[in-house]
Each structure stands twice: as structure tokens, then as C-alpha cells.
Amino acid sequence: MKVVKSIADLHRELDAFSSGHIGLVPTMGCLHRGHMSLVEAAGKENDATVVSIFVNPTQFGPGEDLERYPRDLDRDCRMLREAGVELVFAPAPEEMYPPGFYTRIDQEVLGAGLCGASRPGHFSGVLTVVAKLLGICRPDRVYFGIKDAQQAVMVTRMVRDLNMHVKVRVMPIIRDADGLALSSRNRYLSHDDRLLALALPGALDAARRKIEMGEKSSRVLVREIRDHIVQTPGVELEYVEIVNLDDMQPIDRVTSTGTLVAAAIRVGGTRLIDNFIVGEI
Amino acid sequence: MKVVKSIADLHRELDAFSSGHIGLVPTMGCLHRGHMSLVEAAGKENDATVVSIFVNPTQFGPGEDLERYPRDLDRDCRMLREAGVELVFAPAPEEMYPPGFYTRIDQEVLGAGLCGASRPGHFSGVLTVVAKLLGICRPDRVYFGIKDAQQAVMVTRMVRDLNMHVKVRVMPIIRDADGLALSSRNRYLSHDDRLLALALPGALDAARRKIEMGEKSSRVLVREIRDHIVQTPGVELEYVEIVNLDDMQPIDRVTSTGTLVAAAIRVGGTRLIDNFIVGEI
Numbered sequence: 001m002k003v004v005k006s007i008a009d010l011h012r013e014l015d016a017f018s019s020g021h022i023g024l025v026p027t028m029g030c031l032h033r034g035h036m037s038l039v040e041a042a043g044k045e046n047d048a049t050v051v052s053i054f055v056n057p058t059q060f061g062p063g064e065d066l067e068r069y070p071r072d073l074d075r076d077c078r079m080l081r082e083a084g085v086e087l088v089f090a091p092a093p094e095e096m097y098p099p100g101f102y103t104r105i106d107q108e109v110l111g112a113g114l115c116g117a118s119r120p121g122h123f124s125g126v127l128t129v130v131a132k133l134l135g136i137c138r139p140d141r142v143y144f145g146i147k148d149a150q151q152a153v154m155v156t157r158m159v160r161d162l163n164m165h166v167k168v169r170v171m172p173i174i175r176d177a178d179g180l181a182l183s184s185r186n187r188y189l190s191h192d193d194r195l196l197a198l199a200l201p202g203a204l205d206a207a208r209r210k211i212e213m214g215e216k217s218s219r220v221l222v223r224e225i226r227d228h229i230v231q232t233p234g235v236e237l238e239y240v241e242i243v244n245l246d247d248m249q250p251i252d253r254v255t256s257t258g259t260l261v262a263a264a265i266r267v268g269g270t271r272l273i274d275n276f277i278v279g280e281i
Numbered sequence: 282m283k284v285v286k287s288i289a290d291l292h293r294e295l296d297a298f299s300s301g302h303i304g305l306v307p308t309m310g311c312l313h314r315g316h317m318s319l320v321e322a323a324g325k326e327n328d329a330t331v332v333s334i335f336v337n338p339t340q341f342g343p344g345e346d347l348e349r350y351p352r353d354l355d356r357d358c359r360m361l362r363e364a365g366v367e368l369v370f371a372p373a374p375e376e377m378y379p380p381g382f383y384t385r386i387d388q389e390v391l392g393a394g395l396c397g398a399s400r401p402g403h404f405s406g407v408l409t410v411v412a413k414l415l416g417i418c419r420p421d422r423v424y425f426g427i428k429d430a431q432q433a434v435m436v437t438r439m440v441r442d443l444n445m446h447v448k449v450r451v452m453p454i455i456r457d458a459d460g461l462a463l464s465s466r467n468r469y470l471s472h473d474d475r476l477l478a479l480a481l482p483g484a485l486d487a488a489r490r491k492i493e494m495g496e497k498s499s500r501v502l503v504r505e506i507r508d509h510i511v512q513t514p515g516v517e518l519e520y521v522e523i524v525n526l527d528d529m530q531p532i533d534r535v536t537s538t539g540t541l542v543a544a545a546i547r548v549g550g551t552r553l554i555d556n557f558i559v560g561e562i
Contacts, residue, residue, distance in 0.1 A: 007444065100527060102390045103408075103442035107383040127384075128443075135444030161384035162409075163288065163416030246381060 001081045003073075003088040007136050010050075010089050014137065017086070020047025024139035024166075026130060029053040029090075030070040031079050034174040034182040038143035039083050041171055048086040050137050057093055059125030070184055089137065096132065104128050107154050110248045114150045114241050114262055115273060126151055127158050134159075134166055142166050147173045147181050149260050149275045153245060173274075175201070181274045193268040196234045200265050200274045203228035203240075207261060208276050216253045218242040225263055238264035238271065245277065254278050282362045284354075284369040288417050291331075291370050295418065298367070301328025305420035305447075307411060310334040310371075311351040312360050315455040315463035319424035320364050322452055329367040331418050338374055340406030351465055370418065377413065385409050391435045391529045395522050395543055396554060407432055408439050415440075415447055423447050428454045428462050430541050430556045434526060454555075456482070462555045474549040477515045481546050481555045484509035484521075488542060489557050497534045499523040506544055519545035519552065526558065535559050 004010045014022070023042030027035050035051075042049040053076055060066035073090055080088055104124050110116075111123035134142060142159075144152045156168045174182045179201040180194065189197060203225040210224060225240045244251050245258035254261075255278070262275035285291045295303070304323030308316050316332075323330040334357055341347035354371055361369055385405050391397075392404035415423060423440075425433045437449045455463045460482040461475065470478060484506040491505060506521045525532050526539035535542075536559070543556035 100438070101442050102388040102528075103386060103439050104388070105384060105386050107385070109383045131443050135446065138446060157381070158384050161382050162412050165416065165419060247383075 001077070001085055001088065003077055003090060005089075005091055006095055007091070010087070010136060013087050014050075017048040021140040022046055022137065023049045024133065024137045024142045025049065025051045026133050026142065026144075027051060027053055027076075028055045028069065028184065029076050030072055030184040030187070031076045032174075032182045032184060032186075034145050034147060036079065036083060037174050038145060038171055039080065039085060041169060042141065042143050043084055045141055045169070046139075049084075050087045050089060050139065051080055051085050052133050052137070053088060053090040054096065054129070054133075056096070056125060056129040058097070058128060059122050061119055061121060064119070065185075065188075070187055089133075096129070105131055105158060107157060110150070110154045110157060113243065113248055113250070114239060115264060116150065118238055118264070123151065123154055127154060130155050131158065131162075131164075134164060139166055141169050143169050143171060145173065146170050146277065147183070147273070147275070149245075149262055149277070150248060153248065153260075179205070181272075183272060185270055185272065188268075188270040190268060193234070193270065196232055197265070197267045197270075197272055199229050199232035199235050200263060200272055204261065204263060204274055204276055211254055211261075211278060216255075218250070218252050218254065221254065221261065225261075229263070229265060234267060236266040238266060245279075282358070282366055282369065284358055284371060286370075286372055287376055288372070291368070291417060294368050295331075298329040302421040303327055303418065304330045305414065305418045305423045306330065306332045307414050307423065307425075308332060308334055308357075309336045309350065309465065310357050311353055311465040311468070312357045313455075313463045313465060313467075315426050315428060317360065317364060318455050319426060319452055320361065320366060322450060323422065323424050324365055326422055326450070327420075330365075331368045331370060331420065332361050332366050333414050333418070334369060334371040335377065335410070335414075337377075337406060337410040339378070339409060340403050342400055342402060345400070346466075346469075351468055370414075377410070386412055386439060388435050388438060391431070391438060394524065394529055394531070395431050395520060396545060397431065399519055399545070404432065404435055408435060411436050412439065412443075412445075415445060420447055422450050424450050424452060426454065427451050427558065428464070428554070428556070430526075430543055430558070431529060434529065434541075460486070462553075464553060466551055466553065469549075469551040471549060474515070474551065477513055478546070478548045478551075478553055480510050480513035480516050481544060481553055485542065485544060485555055485557055492535055492542075492559060499531070499533050499535065502535065502542065506542075510544070510546060515548060517547040519547060526560075 023046035025038045105127040106124040152170045207221045229237045240263040259278040264273045304327035306319045386408040387405040433451045488502045510518045521544040540559040545554045
């Protein structure tokens, strides 16, 4: 496995794989089993897997956790080597954003609600860096987890809108045994906070069961999730939304053709998100 | 020469050229010798030339000339066939922007001044459609005229920022014998308006001569151009700006490392632009 920091070095290494299919897994590092499930899928579906590790500053807002976001490149590389990854691209911010970098990609309609409401500019940062990584790596397939559902939908749409020559593969949420969705930010949680955080998957699970029993009203389901979360002391609900997966707009009734039920909470200063989908992605 | 209207048909035709280099000339049709100089350059530098003809609605603002913008596909195709072009892509707006198209590309710093000041959203429309055309056609080289200097700089920057795998070739302004820069909009001009419009190349030419004689002050040069234009009755000056080509920001003194001197006028309801560059692009 090669670890490269510059775009020029990456291109030199990629030339060796020019005849095969490339899978790209874009990450911010501090890898967990969620990332590794993407790496595994990429390994199965392609001739070579490239994992990018880049804590992208443009998707963090003022006051967010850019500075303290966990970084552990050595550990990440050990995990990726064991998983049989061919190439790791770990650029510095200056390599990705040299002076005079001015281009921004955005999708106002899709990025306005859910996480976008409390993180202005976040998704523009995500779309721009993903477009740049796709331009740099030119993969045949790129892998995202549905845990970041709004991101996955927006990236998929960008690729479709701009006719980018890549297949976006969206993979399931990976959870710990207690039900908490894996996230690099979980390591911010104290033992007690982690127990409180389980209110999030618990509330979503309760809503999912209600849907399975026939409940379709978004109002009823949102209240169910909200009540479940706000009754947990120390947990602050940021949002709970039920939206159409296609345009991220709130819908009154859950449908089986692609409904996203998503929520975000704050526990002890840590922001966590989780979701489930009814119907097809 | 094949003329295709759908992306699927274009891809079928492009498959035939998969081993050679492709040159793309994006146009809004109503072709003139300016476009044909790009077509000629593309023909020389590539194995096959694709010309797109698409009056892109997203780069027109409210009240602009989208509806009356001249369209003559038959004549355009005759000219392109004679020039030896392999493929014409002439999609309908619905083919380019199906329902649920949400992605926008922008460069606020580069797009704020000059033409961007009076045409909000224009350059976002340009960058987005160019990115989409590059995604659809995947050319090795793409051709633009420096007559639309801000556009050429912004597209070049987008390609660099997003590491798009294409070489942007920027070609010189082509002028009629009287000095007027070729533009599809010139056909809006009455005979009298056309004579008045010559104040634009005349003023720029006078400024260029002053620079050649040693004048470096932007203030002096802007006043020279302004005075020249406003003394022509029936001609309205929209802007005259002297900017750094690299960031499109106004500069106090002309330098030989890339200065753009650009102006826009209105004559009888028609908006015309022209420019010259000091130093290297």
C-alpha cells in the first residue's frame, strides 16, 4: 500500500492501475467499521481501491470542531493496509486549496433543511471537495455511507446533474452492538454521554416500528421521535425531519417510494446524526 | 457529420472516437468567424471535434434576451459540416436540465465584477453548463474565445480548482474589418447602431496605444476609455474596468504579468463587450 500526499504523486501511482477499475472511498480519517465496510465493498467491486483521508476545512463552520476533529493517520493506514487497500491519498489543506481557489458547488434546494439548516456552507464544502477528489482520482465507483443521508443524496445528485463519469455507491449504516451508528465523533462521548446518546437510535427504532404497524403521518412520527428524545435529560434535539429522499422536502405522509426519517441531537457538546429510510434509496 | 440531440445518442457516437483525442467547442449557436476559429483550432489539435449548440437558459437573467437570442441550427450545421466537424450536440433545455436538477457551480470572487455586476447568476449558469458539457463529452481539450474574458478565466479556474481532466484552450478575439469584435448579438444592431458601437473598440484601441507609450495608471486609462465612449451619443457605458487577470480584482496600475482591460456598452438596446490583455493570459 502506498501513502501519497500530493496530487502529482497520486497520479503517478494511479497510472499503474490505468487499465483496471478504481474504487474511491473519501474519508476524513479516524476510520471505524463504517468506513471499513465501504473499503470492503470497494475492494470487491474494483481492481484497486483508493482511500482519501482529508479533514476538509471548507465543510466545517465557525465554532465547529475542525481543530479538534480526531486525526490518526498511522492507525488509519494500518487498518487500510490490513484491508488490502492499494493507495491512500492524504493531502494537506494547501495541496487541495492552493491560493486562488475560488470554485464552489452547491445545491440550495437539497442543502437547506436537515443538517444544512444548522450548518450553513457545510454541504457546499462537501460537494466541492468530492468533485475535486473525483477529478483527482477519476474513479469508476465512489463509496458513501447512508448515515450521512443528505450528503449521499446530494453527491449522487451532483454526479447525475453534472454527468460525472462515476457510479455512486451508497452503503448501509454500521452500528455498534448497543445500536449507536458508528461515527468518528463518537469518541468525543464520555461513558455517560454515550448511554444518553442511545436515545437517538432508540427513538428512530420506535418510529420505524410504528411505520411497520401502519403509521404514515409525519406529524405523529415526528412527535414520537421528539418525545422519546426530549425525555432524556442531557440530550438536546437539533432536528427531526421526515422528507422525500428525492428533493429533501418535508412530506406529510411516509411513502414507500423513498422517505428519509432523520434526526440530529447534541449530547455533552457532541453533535450526532442518525436516520432510516422507508422504501428505496 | 452527425447531429445528435440526446446525451445517450452523443455517447453512442463518442464511443466511435474512444481511442482518439476529442476537442469540444461549446457554443450557443448562431455561429460566426469567432466560433469558427475555435472549431479550426480544435480540428488541428484533436482527432475529432464536437461542437455543442445550446442556448443555455440558466446564464440569462430576467429581462435579458433569452427568448430572442438568435437561433439558426440549419445554417450552423452547414458551416460546421464544411469545416469538417465530426459531431454536433444540440440538446433541448429539458435534456440538459431535467426536473430535479439542483447543482450550481459558482466563483463569487471572480464573478462579482465586470459583466457579473450587471448579470447576477450569469457566470454560475456558465460554469454549471460548461461542467455539465465537459461531463457529457469528456473532451481532451475545450475551446473558448478571450472575447468573453471573464468567462474564459472562470472556466479555466474551475477546471484547475476541480482538477477536471481537460485542457482549456483560450483563443484570440476575431474582429470584423471595422474593428468590432464578432458576437452573435451584433446582428441585433441596426446600421447606425453598428457605427456607434465602434466607439467600444476605438476606445480600447486608444487605451492600448497609451499603454504602449508608457501609461500605467488605471485611473488615467479608465478615464480615457470612458471619455471616448460617453462622447458618442446613443452609446451607454456599462462598465470599464482594469483588473488582474488572476483574480479579476481592480488594480491601480497596469502590469505586464496579466492585466485585463475590459468594457461593456449598450447601443440601441444591445449589450456589447470587448477587451484587451496586457501581458500573458
